[in-house]
Amino acid sequence: MRLTLHVWRQASASKPGRMERYDAPDVNEDMSFLEMLDVLNEKLIAEHKEPIAFEHDCREGICGSCGFMINGMAHGPQRGTTVCQLHMRHFKDGDVLYLEPWRATAFPVLKDLVVDRGAFDRIVASGGYVSVRTGSAPDGNAIPVPKESADRAMDAAACIACGACVAACPNASAALFTGAKISHLSHLPQGQAERSRRALRMVRQLSIEEFGSCTNIGECEAACPKSIRLEVIATMNRDHLKASFATRGESQSAAGE
Amino acid sequence: MQLDSKIPTGPIEQAWERAKFDMKLVNPANKRKFNIIVVGSGLAGGSAAASLGELGYNVKCFCFQDSPRRAHSIAAQGGINAAKNYQNDGDSIYRLFYDTVKGGDFRAREYNVYRLAQVSVNIIDQCVAQGVPFAREYGGALANRSFGGAQVSRTFYARGQTGQQLLLGAYQALEAQVDSGRVKMITRTEMLDLVIVNGRARGIVTRDLVTGKIETHAADAVVLATGGYGNVFYLSTNAKGSNCTAIWRAHKRGAAFANPCFTQIHPTCIPVSGEYQSKLTLMSESLRNDGRIWVPKQAGDKRSPRDIPEAERDYYLERRYPSFGNLVPRDVASRAAKAVCDEGRGVGETGLGVYLDFAESIQRLGRHAIEERYGNLFEMYNRITGEDPYTVPMRIYPAIHYTMGGLWVDYQLMSTIPGMFVLGEANFSDHGANRLGASALMQGLSDGYFVIPYTLGNYLASTKLEKVDTSAPEFAAAVAEVNDRVSRLLSIKGNRTVASFHRELGKIIWDYCGMARNAEGLTKAIGRVQELREEFWKNLNVPGSGEDMNQQLEGAGRVADFLELGELMCRDALQRKESCGGHFREEYQTEEGEALRDDENYQYAAAWEYAGENAEPILHKEPLEFHYVHPAQRSYK
Numbered sequence: 001m002r003l004t005l006h007v008w009r010q011a012s013a014s015k016p017g018r019m020e021r022y023d024a025p026d027v028n029e030d031m032s033f034l035e036m037l038d039v040l041n042e043k044l045i046a047e048h049k050e051p052i053a054f055e056h057d058c059r060e061g062i063c064g065s066c067g068f069m070i071n072g073m074a075h076g077p078q079r080g081t082t083v084c085q086l087h088m089r090h091f092k093d094g095d096v097l098y099l100e101p102w103r104a105t106a107f108p109v110l111k112d113l114v115v116d117r118g119a120f121d122r123i124v125a126s127g128g129y130v131s132v133r134t135g136s137a138p139d140g141n142a143i144p145v146p147k148e149s150a151d152r153a154m155d156a157a158a159c160i161a162c163g164a165c166v167a168a169c170p171n172a173s174a175a176l177f178t179g180a181k182i183s184h185l186s187h188l189p190q191g192q193a194e195r196s197r198r199a200l201r202m203v204r205q206l207s208i209e210e211f212g213s214c215t216n217i218g219e220c221e222a223a224c225p226k227s228i229r230l231e232v233i234a235t236m237n238r239d240h241l242k243a244s245f246a247t248r249g250e251s252q253s254a255a256g257e
Numbered sequence: 258m259q260l261d262s263k264i265p266t267g268p269i270e271q272a273w274e275r276a277k278f279d280m281k282l283v284n285p286a287n288k289r290k291f292n293i294i295v296v297g298s299g300l301a302g303g304s305a306a307a308s309l310g311e312l313g314y315n316v317k318c319f320c321f322q323d324s325p326r327r328a329h330s331i332a333a334q335g336g337i338n339a340a341k342n343y344q345n346d347g348d349s350i351y352r353l354f355y356d357t358v359k360g361g362d363f364r365a366r367e368y369n370v371y372r373l374a375q376v377s378v379n380i381i382d383q384c385v386a387q388g389v390p391f392a393r394e395y396g397g398a399l400a401n402r403s404f405g406g407a408q409v410s411r412t413f414y415a416r417g418q419t420g421q422q423l424l425l426g427a428y429q430a431l432e433a434q435v436d437s438g439r440v441k442m443i444t445r446t447e448m449l450d451l452v453i454v455n456g457r458a459r460g461i462v463t464r465d466l467v468t469g470k471i472e473t474h475a476a477d478a479v480v481l482a483t484g485g486y487g488n489v490f491y492l493s494t495n496a497k498g499s500n501c502t503a504i505w506r507a508h509k510r511g512a513a514f515a516n517p518c519f520t521q522i523h524p525t526c527i528p529v530s531g532e533y534q535s536k537l538t539l540m541s542e543s544l545r546n547d548g549r550i551w552v553p554k555q556a557g558d559k560r561s562p563r564d565i566p567e568a569e570r571d572y573y574l575e576r577r578y579p580s581f582g583n584l585v586p587r588d589v590a591s592r593a594a595k596a597v598c599d600e601g602r603g604v605g606e607t608g609l610g611v612y613l614d615f616a617e618s619i620q621r622l623g624r625h626a627i628e629e630r631y632g633n634l635f636e637m638y639n640r641i642t643g644e645d646p647y648t649v650p651m652r653i654y655p656a657i658h659y660t661m662g663g664l665w666v667d668y669q670l671m672s673t674i675p676g677m678f679v680l681g682e683a684n685f686s687d688h689g690a691n692r693l694g695a696s697a698l699m700q701g702l703s704d705g706y707f708v709i710p711y712t713l714g715n716y717l718a719s720t721k722l723e724k725v726d727t728s729a730p731e732f733a734a735a736v737a738e739v740n741d742r743v744s745r746l747l748s749i750k751g752n753r754t755v756a757s758f759h760r761e762l763g764k765i766i767w768d769y770c771g772m773a774r775n776a777e778g779l780t781k782a783i784g785r786v787q788e789l790r791e792e793f794w795k796n797l798n799v800p801g802s803g804e805d806m807n808q809q810l811e812g813a814g815r816v817a818d819f820l821e822l823g824e825l826m827c828r829d830a831l832q833r834k835e836s837c838g839g840h841f842r843e844e845y846q847t848e849e850g851e852a853l854r855d856d857e858n859y860q861y862a863a864a865w866e867y868a869g870e871n872a873e874p875i876l877h878k879e880p881l882e883f884h885y886v887h888p889a890q891r892s893y894k
């Protein structure tokens with residue numbers, strides 16, 4: 001099949017960008033979307049042009065490196081699929097595709113389709129963990145975890161931090177990402193001791209990073225390649241509210257620490 | 258070059274305890290005065306950086322991805338082994354030790370493997386405490402599954418995303434240390450050289466992958482945890498960015514490279530579909546618990562699998578290996594698949610595939626049970642091939658997956674360069690000539706959480722280190738070399754892309770140094786790799802400049818190193834005139850076509866010393882001794 005691509009080209013963070021048009025003449029339906037771009041890039045290099053920069057690593061839908069908008073949809077039209085796992089059999093001859101990077105103040109564009117998602121690491125650093133010194137853990141079976149809780153924790157922990165939720169949200173909110181981590185740890189007995197601190201600090205970091213606030217639109221859930229459910233945001237809000245009440249009276253910053 | 262493996266003596270059961278007691282300790286107040294560089298943030302590097310930060314060292318950790326959480330470890334699916342014996346099925350530390358030594362075809366160090374089996378139990382405890390959501394039974398206890406090469410159920414898992422969950426555990430611990438200020442995480446940065454001052458590793462040279470800036474970092478010790486080199490084959494199950502640059506640069510600076518030809522072919526991957534193919538996708542080995550592998554009895558049988566009656570199918574693993582059946586180790590399963598395809602009985606369009614069939618399990622356990630166990634893998638298969646494995650058997654074929662070889666390290670995980678330690682898949686590891694499934698995650702975390710925190714301290718406390726910073730002339734010299742190489746790559750302006758060279762290299766190595774090897778082919782491959790390397794430096798086309806993000810330039814540097822390592826792999830395979838584990842020399846096999854080891858002449862680890870450009874590398878041998886598990890021909894019949 002033959003496709004026409006319009007791709008966002010931007011040399012670096014400080015330079016302006018624009019859409020450019022490319023022809024992809026021999027697209028095989030068994031190719032992945034990124035393989036289609038590889039072939040296009042090989043052609044560009046042969047013509048002594050700069051290939052399109054896009055991020056990728058595992059190409060198995062698990063590392064969260066890849067991701068861009070295809071015709072306004074994060075990771076493209078197939079539900080529950082990262083762009084590296086999206087195959088060309090879902091497109092047809094003559095299709096015109098617009099490829100753009102994630103757009104959010106918190107995710108500045110570095111080059112072409114590559115953005116800086118460092119804010120996600122800082123959110124995790126602010127509290128998305130259980131503090132346990134190496135070697136000091138009790139036996140793995142010492143604390144039974146009901147299968148139901150373990151399953152729900154795993155559902156939330158499946159997040160790959162690709163950023164599609166932020167890109168899909170009209171407010172550029174990172175509530176789904178943050179809620180997923182809070183929810184994962186809140187469902188487990190191991191996550192209880194730091195539960196309040198975690199919610200307070202992670203939510204505070206969200207606003208420091210200039211993500212927008214969540215107004216329950218739900219686009220994030222639809223765009224998430226791992227089908228993380230909106231209920232993780234409810235868990236985050238509940239944990240945050242409870243923690244805020246519990247620490248009322250103490251100074252805000254002390255509560256945050 | 259001297260190989261001193263520092264293997265303890267005395268009873269193996271207490272060896273690690275004794276070694277730990279004999280190690281010197283760094284005074285807690287002094288730890289923050291030591292600067293440590295950790296290159297790599299996968300299971301090995303991430304767990305090491307987190308644990309060292311927690312102890313109070315001043316750590317800088319590097320990765321080339323945009324976040325430490327994206328290291329290749331994230332892709333591990335199946336699980337992690339530990340000798341917990343929670344299933345009460347006869348497992349023990351000794352049995353895990355025994356299985357690993359035997360599975361590695363008697364080419365690993367017994368004392369290292371025993372330590373690995375011992376700490377395996379601590380790893381599970383640590384990860385559970387971090388909140389890793391391992392699979393549970395209804396009663397709330399941890400669940401287990403079986404993996405190849407073992408007759409007990411000792412594999413812990415988190416659906417089909419075990420690597421992801423373990424890595425997120427390590428990553429979260431790492432980020433907690435970043436928050437506390439003890440670890441500085443430097444992402445999108447690639448190590449391009451190692452700096453040695455007065456014979457000791459004292460720093461690295463890096464390139465910022467966003468700005469192109471070449472930078473230097475000094476330290477009291479350098480830890481490499483940069484993963485395996487499977488991408489030398491171009492098509493592999495590794496992430497696209499996985500590379501050998503860090504270990505290869507260190508090799509050229511004096512670190513011995515051990516057993517480079519010991520590479521693992523995984524039996525269950527999705528077969529290649531076309532020229533444009535950029536990587537291969539693994540279907541977890543755990544599928545072999547419930548899937549049955551078969552091909553038609555008749556060569557050239559093109560009927561659809563459902564139309565082939567039971568009597569005309571050959572469940573060749575069950576037939577040849579009745580006691581392990583579909584769960585034989587990877588090397589055995591891979592070779593058996595190649596054998597049936599060579600006979601013309603392979604399936605699919607290319608004839609390079611065998612069936613992995615779930616029909617019987619679905620009938621016995623119900624679709625729901627299979628969905629619970631493998632749902633995400635089935636989905637992934639469907640997404641890639643467009644076929645539904647619930648109704649049509651999967652087609653699978655072996656693919657390169659893991660590298661047992663790597664930088665030589667002693668029992669303390671230190672390389673032949675003092676002050677440089679190597680962890681995880683990057684070292685020549687504890688897996689001998691073949692790694693058992695679910696043991697790489699175990700080894701990475703063992704090295705990072707439980708070994709390096711002791712052995713690094715021992716090195717620092719027992720070594721007198723002069724003050725060194727990046728103004729030392731050795732840093733400037735290394736930077737000049739790096740700059741020179743980058744500008745050479747950019748200035749060739751030839752006609753072939755990085756990918757085209759990489760693909761050709763991969764094909765040479767796969768054809769001659771893959772599942773089956775022989776002297777003639779290996780000799781030919783060495784010549785072809787040399788020619789290709791020569792052409793690479795004359796005819797490569799890297800667009801753009803070195804002053805900003807340039808993914809082609811990154812790739813070019815990595816392929817340049819693969820072109821050198823590929824030759825060493827062939828040399829290593831050529832000198833080892835025996836078959837063992839993943840190294841199968843056609844000249845050396847039993848009448849039944851099984852690997853034929855030669856313990857009298859080849860019971861050693863081959864450690865190669867770099868001798869300079871265009872000079873033949875020098876082979877050193879570390880003899881292996883077996884006091885506990887006696888070498889015998891592996892039998893899985």
Ligand SMILES: Cc1cc2nc3c(=O)[nH]c(=O)nc-3n(C[C@H](O)[C@H](O)[C@H](O)COP(=O)(O)OP(=O)(O)OC[C@H]3O[C@@H](n4cnc5c(N)ncnc54)[C@H](O)[C@@H]3O)c2cc1C
Pocket residue numbers: 296297298299300301302319320321322325328329330331332333334335336337419420446447448449482483484485494495496499500502503539658659680681682683694695696697698699701
């Ligand atoms: C698809 C797949 C499935 C697997 N499943 C299993 C399984 O179920 N069980 C099991 O036990 N094993 C499994 N394995 C093997 C296992 O995942 C790996 O061996 C292991 O994760 C390697 O971990 P590591 O920490 O050594 O390296 P990696 O995870 O590869 O990490 C390497 C790190 O080094 C960094 N790096 C590399 N080069 C440089 C450089 N030059 N400069 C700066 N940074 C650099 C990278 O950024 C990264 O952070 C699987 C492997 C694959 C491919």
Ligand code: FES
Pocket residue numbers: 055056057058059060061062063064065066067082083084085
């Ligand atoms: S490349 Fe890893 S998720 Fe797409």
